[in-house]
Amino acid sequence: MTDRIRIAVLGASGYTGADLVRLALTHPRVEIAALAANAKAGQSMQAIWPHFAPYKLPTLVKPEEIDFSTIDVVFGCLPHAASAELLSKVEGPRIVDLSADFRLTDPAVYAEWYGNAHPAPALLTEAVYGLTEYARGLLPTARIAACPGCYPTAALLALLPLVEGHAVDASTISVFAMSGVSGAGRSLKEANLFPEVAEAVHPYGIGKHRHMPEIEQEITRYAGHPVRVGFTPHLVPMNRGELVTATVDLAEGASLATLRELLAQRYDEEPFVHLLPEGVAPATRMVRGSNHAVVNVFADRNPRRALVIAAIDNLVKGSSGQAVQNMNLMMGLGETLGLEAAPLFP
Amino acid sequence: MTDRIRIAVLGASGYTGADLVRLALTHPRVEIAALAANAKAGQSMQAIWPHFAPYKLPTLVKPEEIDFSTIDVVFGCLPHAASAELLSKVEGPRIVDLSADFRLTDPAVYAEWYGNAHPAPALLTEAVYGLTEYARGLLPTARIAACPGCYPTAALLALLPLVEGHAVDASTISVFAMSGVSGAGRSLKEANLFPEVAEAVHPYGIGKHRHMPEIEQEITRYAGHPVRVGFTPHLVPMNRGELVTATVDLAEGASLATLRELLAQRYDEEPFVHLLPEGVAPATRMVRGSNHAVVNVFADRNPRRALVIAAIDNLVKGSSGQAVQNMNLMMGLGETLGLEAAPLFP
Amino acid sequence: MTDRIRIAVLGASGYTGADLVRLALTHPRVEIAALAANAKAGQSMQAIWPHFAPYKLPTLVKPEEIDFSTIDVVFGCLPHAASAELLSKVEGPRIVDLSADFRLTDPAVYAEWYGNAHPAPALLTEAVYGLTEYARGLLPTARIAACPGCYPTAALLALLPLVEGHAVDASTISVFAMSGVSGAGRSLKEANLFPEVAEAVHPYGIGKHRHMPEIEQEITRYAGHPVRVGFTPHLVPMNRGELVTATVDLAEGASLATLRELLAQRYDEEPFVHLLPEGVAPATRMVRGSNHAVVNVFADRNPRRALVIAAIDNLVKGSSGQAVQNMNLMMGLGETLGLEAAPLFP
């Protein structure tokens, strides 16, 4: 086991933590050295996660009980604020954080959207926004990979090539999104009980979802000027999966073919992001349980607009899978290692 | 039973036909006189519809076997083209058609979107577009009520007051929609098998869904000038329910408050259409199994735009319920008769 | 409104309470006079129940704030123990209790299965076990109707005619059951979050589910000797619906035809319980949202055994619908009043 990367997962009692453990279990170069949670410390993983029944895993401890000097990579799957506060005390290991704490580069924007001052603003300069396909050059030397939110992952994979290529008017972007319920986490909320959600759909967080500033930050970065992005998520009765359907005005001189060409060029060699054939609509069933993303563009009824659509598994490419992808790059491993599983359909 | 309206349902083997029968069964002024289907003629309703096991209903016959001289109202639940072709031979009874055949006033538009010449263009002048809340004055004397498609019902209920009030720029409307799978009908398509659809979401009919021209026709009518409307439907793993989330640019001088006021004025007295309190998001679970529609408006992140959202049950207000509502008005009955059931949640 | 029965619903913040309100809303002889809850007192029904958005309803109060002298019928939808404790102080109105508190006639059995002494044993003699089809003679004069649990309702409707007719060996009954998640109530348990339950099935409460003694009590009553009944419930990813599949050894001389005949005789005239045609399997979709129950018998592979199967909607016939049915009989109304809605399918 000496050639294995020893990882610790903080927050292994949540869905993202558990999916990280699932991926780590079969990663050929990873050893799961420590698993931590707060309320559930002391319990076995099998006790709280039925699907780990066949596996041997470390018992959950409190995060502060971990000897971080023996750990190579820490995965932060804790809630925002708690994550940065804890990680600010961790020295030594590389950090892959799946919370929101290191995504926004401006602590003032963080404070505005999250309602608390940033717990560790000094660390922000050590963090790279970990949308892997756009962070590849920075990850090998970054101390912290700030994994994007699930919605931003899908939206940005669809939109960034078009924005970067100046083929669309970034100020007109409107993103409609749908997510499975695992995106809401495992915390006890009436709204997430099965009978509240099954056989139903509704929008939520209208105009105030915390993934909005993150999308705007990255679109702004690639557009080169400040941009506001309309973003309306909807809750759909499924466990996993996320789909974004965005409208955007074409830039002067750009056509649907331009957009297609930009996506093709950008993603042709990507192992996990795929431009679908013309006319094929992205669907969450194409990527379920896998680290793949699928994107495509379509003509809108309004001739000056286009539709850009992307689908991911919110827990994999939208969370734990991308985190492993980032770790692979940070540690000099093959980018796809441990992420090869094909999508599960049906 | 002499004071009862004798109805015939053509196409009682489909979901809309069945839901019409469900409503008719408890309608205090209706007698189900005849039920027709093509492939399934000769079978009992119980044999093809498990939920009618406790009821006595007429055996399915071929449409041409019905003696229409004994029928007061015919409900057409047949596929497009077949519906108009058959109904063009029916004299005597009033007609409530749930197919697409009498919705589009221009037979050329019909031919373009449905791929066949209109089977009975002469009848179009006898038909009223039966979005009940906007057709109330015309229905009592109309021979044919052309019930709107499910998506148009939801979209138009949300948008028409704003368009009619010139508070929005109708040419900027973009409609994102989600529907339960019953909207796809009971015909045998691989795409509608449970394992293809469950635990998944995807857009479909992008840029070519047949409800698009219908939405455009009515928006155009109330805007007073030709309008194109972006419309992208998505299939969601639920049986019933439809939600539309539309973005639209505000007209010069209009604000969110203007939109809210227009919806409030328009729907304040309506028995089935309800403006929700500020900040409450429409949800399909609010209306499941009922004839209600709920609407609301929200600020978009883009300050010159607004979000308009509506939810209905696609088989009730979006289809059979609205058909009964139209029949009630055509026959001089109380508009809500037989439609009083409260939504079923969970 | 003076000819209306004024009801109070205690526990209107739970699923059974809400479904009772749903039915009461359209019951022609009921006036909803008061709605009570504990934690949610002070809130409007619309605030906690999205599907009541279109309705006017009394604001939730604490149970003790209700003036019971103005109430004709109290519906108890509170958790066990809390229900009996509260109802023991209510004088005047008739009581329809949906908790477990008045179902078991022996307080010692209650204490054994519920873990607490019975809060009001003196009241037990005033209570009738309200499986309506078997309690019709007693309900008009009963002060308390103790509505059966959902599983017992389905199991007993299937089994009692056979046990009563001595056509089966009651000591060999084994009941396998499946329920939708609404049966677990609206309380916050991780096990009932959507992602824990969707796309999955598992047994629960094996050998210790609290509906077991209730089934045994009634089977024992009709068998005429003490009986133990195997009972294994499973949680199924659906909102509503309950199905029981029971095996039982045939009594000496009895055949499948005997069983069928007994069911036919017992239920031929029943408005809500229906023996299906030979070979037709009961299905929850046959009864969704309605007060109907469907039953049938089948040959088992083991020639000395039979399969008896029943399906109900756990929230209607299994809970609130049967409660209304009981109220109708207690108050001298038509038994089916307010319960006529046909099942909702799909």
Add this chain to the structure above:
Amino acid sequence: MTDRIRIAVLGASGYTGADLVRLALTHPRVEIAALAANAKAGQSMQAIWPHFAPYKLPTLVKPEEIDFSTIDVVFGCLPHAASAELLSKVEGPRIVDLSADFRLTDPAVYAEWYGNAHPAPALLTEAVYGLTEYARGLLPTARIAACPGCYPTAALLALLPLVEGHAVDASTISVFAMSGVSGAGRSLKEANLFPEVAEAVHPYGIGKHRHMPEIEQEITRYAGHPVRVGFTPHLVPMNRGELVTATVDLAEGASLATLRELLAQRYDEEPFVHLLPEGVAPATRMVRGSNHAVVNVFADRNPRRALVIAAIDNLVKGSSGQAVQNMNLMMGLGETLGLEAAPLFP
């Protein structure tokens, strides 16, 4: 690629065929050399399977177009009868058949349950019933592995150790089973449309499901005397997963502890079959998407009976995963190769 086993999959257009391809895609020693289907020959896999969008795969051909001399292992995923008929002409490659054609050793029993004479009775002697954990000694030299049906796999894994250990009276076994809808295959049947199945549960194939004789054959083999087994499957609204809950009378002198001990001994070293800790109920979510099976025993209310429960993923351990497991053993590979993925939850 020369050290890779070249496989052909006949029937790659069905769910089992597709799941075999999914597993083969990441199997380190397998090369997918040919994919065949009948109606869909000529199409690309991506065209008919959305989740293979990111992959390069052979185009579908007709089975007879395959040059079997270049193939090491043929996987038969065709319907019964068609499978044996085709495979009887295939010489050279080893055969892993997932149809029912080689499961029943007696062609007369096959004819009785499948309604046609066995197409290739001579081949039956070359086939091994491929319940891997019970066929390990025979598979390395077998020409044909007849993979068990999904229900038999779950039922037999739970029951065989108890029957083999004479701890139960095999003639009293009663199996209640629940399956996800993928078990019904991808063929076009109204009964499998989403709206027919979602939000619902019902038994099917009562007394005549074709997995019954297969369960009886194997129970009989291990009991040492002819046994009939009650078996009642139910359709549950989920894509994948299968759960069996069986009751059985304890043999004289046996106790629950005996059963537990037998299961523990039998499965202690198994990579894919796991006896859960005392009191932990098997659940399909424990094994989703994986080749694992979980089993456990419980006391029944009836003291002379026990409950034996097992859960599998019907498409993996119940079908394609076990097929790969069998291939691994036939070809001298590590048994778990290509099957290491951990379960997907949520």
